[in-house]
Amino acid sequence: MDIDVAHKALKECELRHKALARRIGDIGFIWQGSVSKRYLKCGKATCACQRDPDSRHGPYYYWTTKVAGKSVAKKLDGAHAELLQEWVKNRIEMDSIIAEMRKVSKEALEAALIIAEEEQTASKKPQE
């Protein structure tokens, strides 16, 4: 990569990186784990839920996450579930933006190194 191409590539990476950073700035609260909706069978042998999946009880909402490698679940009420669902969605979006920023940074490194080496060489040249 020649120095002009490196400058152009770096500039382009900076713009993409800034655009991603701006998207992060607009994201609301974030929450770990995931929220799921479940329909469950009860303990009564005569209840319709035992035979008919459409007659199962619910929905019941659960928030699940991993703590020290183990999956833990917590039951949530409707309003709580709705909020956390939104915040989990925000976190997933943030994670994907950060993954994209990592990719852009990796691309930027090659160009940034070429520029840094060029600047070092230039500063070491004897003065004429």
Ligand SMILES: [Zn+2]
């Ligand atoms: Zn039942």
